[in-house]
Amino acid sequence: MNPFIEVLSGPRQSIPPIWMLRQAGRYLPEYRQLRAKVGSFFDLCFIPEYATEVTLQPIRRFNFDAAIIFSDILVIPYALGREVRFEVGDGPRLDPLDTLEKSRALSTQADFVKLEPIYEALRRVRRELDPTTALIGFCGAPWTVATYMVAGQGTPDQAPARRMAYQHPDAFARIINVLIETSIQYLLGQLAAGAGALQIFDTWAGVLPPREFERWSIEPTRRIVAGVRAKAPDAKIIGFPRGAGALLPSYVEGTGVNAVSIDWNAEPSLIRERVQNRAAIQGNLDPLVLVAGGAALDRAVDDVLSDYAKGRLIFNLGHGILPETPIAHVGQMLKRVRAYKS
Ligand code: CP3
Secondary structure, three states, rough: OHHHHHHHOOOOOOOEEEOOOOOOOOOOOOHHHHHHHHHHHHHHHOOOHHHHHHHHOOOOOOOOOEEEEOOOOOOHHOOOOEEEEEOOEEEEEEEEOOHHHHHOOOOOOOHHHHHHHHHHHHHHHHHHHOOOOEEEEEOOOOHHHHHHHHHOOOOOHEEEHHHHHHHHHHHHHHHHHHHHHHHHHHHHHHHHHOOOOOEEEEHHHHOOOOHHHHHHHHHHHHHHHHHHHOOOOOOOOEEEOOOOOOOOOOOHHOOOOEEEEEEOOOOOHHHHHHOOOOEEEEEEHHHHHHOOHHHHHHHHHHHHHHHHOOOOEEEEEOOOOOOOOOOHHHHHHHHHHHOOOO
16 A cells, blocks of 8 residues: 555554646656657646656656656546647637537537547556555546636636626536546546546636535536546545635535645645544645755645644645646655654
């Protein structure tokens, strides 16, 4: 067993297991080098040899307790037949579902053959990893994936999807239902290919008011968790409702996740008293303090440890590592976390 898998369903670990959101990526020179050679981001995701290499890069350098498969949440719209492109420096671009006609024409059936290279990469990574290192599979939560499908891109507050959910709730619910069913299949496929835990990324959960959060974040995630566990009862699942704040206790109770990934705005006593008693906590260093380094980084690492390490904690960032992060600062953080004495 490894400490990351153990803390998801068992006891607190004396040294918190650690990995980083977006740990494979542009802050690593070896990633940038391969990315420049390959050219297209989706080729990195869909050519198993490359996806395996990029997944392993941060493990070789830092020996994190978990690897996360190199892929993207937008592979699901792609498998549903939507056009998905990544323009350099410009984020993702999709063919928007901006009319009722287009949303009604969305296929209900994903082409899972398109996702087979991701399963192959999972099998390869699992073979190459030390047994004490966990492998995480993931998907986007339906709400977050739908925000990109409706708008066709990221926007500051994902207004197009929010507006559609108010104006045409039935049409929007249809998109969400397709994403729920597809995500269950996809996550089960990742478990079968060697993932030991799963993470559901709801990056845009925080733009929803409480009633909408219940309907479009908690309920779809609850259905995915239940659907996966119906076939894989021991599946270990981490939720990441970024920006959920005071709604985190309802999220954990409502979805049944084993752990919840929290951002750096989380309020420690609320988390300890009403969240960590039900689920393991993953987080929540501010990625900017990792860029800053120095004494500020040491202090921020100590704050996360003193806030949460007496309970079940997976040390992580509150959101993805920033491309400008100096690699030495990652080493500094790791050393301090691994020297933790409770
Ligand atoms: O964590 C990892 O190292 C695994 C890989 C991973 C990627 N995307 C690779 C990626 C994971 C887990 C994701 C999830 C993802 N993708 C989310 C949810 C998590 C989060 O960070 O909020 C979202 C919202 C997306 C959609 C997406 N993909 C956006 C908005 C962008 C552009 C912004 C950016 O960071 O560049 C991407 C592209 C993307 N996904 C890159 C990587 C490494 C950059 C591609 C490049 O090299 O140019």
